[in-house]
Amino acid sequence: MHEFSVAEGLAEAALEHAAGRRVEALTISVGLFSGVFADSLAFYLQLIFEDHGLAAPRLDLQKPPARCLCECGCEHAIARAMEPCPSCGGYHRKVLEGRDCMLVSMEVVS
């Protein structure tokens, strides 16, 4: 249920950047390790926009693979959390991208 406050954060950022223009579409990236459930995010975003008396924007919710850097030097992407490094088969790696839930871009109409 924390998706509501995540949605609030996204809506707030969107409305701030829109600066009074109508928000037509939002592209949001939901990281593999973000702990955010994309379907409820969509539901809450719609609710929040309608609550502001605004039309809900089109949503493009992307779930990109997480980008990791392995200690073997291989930079790779994983679609599931426990997928090993394709090069060495190990798990000694750092998640470079995939923990965040982000407003990537938006379409506004003035």
Place this chain on the structure above:
Amino acid sequence: MSETLFLKSSAMQRNDMVAARNRAWFAGRGVLAFNLISSPGAGKTALLEAMAARWGQTLGVITGDIQMAYDAERIAKAGAQAVQIETGGSCHLTAEMVAKELAAQPWDGLRLMVIENVGNLVCPATYDLGEAFKVAMLSVTEGDEKPAKYPALFNRAEAVLINKLDLLPHVRFDLARAEGDCRKLNAEVSLFRVSCTTGEGLGSWFDLLDVKLRGLGQSALGQPGLHKLDRALDGLKSAH
């Protein structure tokens, strides 16, 4: 006229700004802080009672629950400074809630601060509270598949405590599987097998905290910097 704006704006931006302030608060006072996350009933408060007996008033605890101040009362009775946040329904603590308590209490003589999150393996993982690191606790009665099912938390947790070891003979829990999955999600995780009831294994956990506390005294930035992988990767990047 239609226009596309490219933003890359994090949903957690506001929380993360307050978390950074909390982190500066801890660093400025030389306090080591961690964020303790588990499901309800895994034994967080029992762990904190044991830690209170070890560190007394130098331990501070901010404990979050949906309602009731039972946990803060138990921890204070055990000897630590403790304050309760009643979230009134929120399933996780936010950096803002923690900031309010940091400002509201004197917190005299503090060396170690534990932020005991609301019992939940999902939502708390997403919110940075300004801690130095996250600790996950898992009890053997919950099942050995929990790390695999909650990767957001077990990827972020620097230490995992597997609690209620005294009950292991009575339940089906494959320690090797649980620990193996923890390592697949975070290869550098520190694993501890403990029983907060019998005290088994708590010595090693206290030792780790002692090492981190000593490291804090030596580091101007207040970062213990124990992460070997970070250093290895920094080396890799500079070699590229």
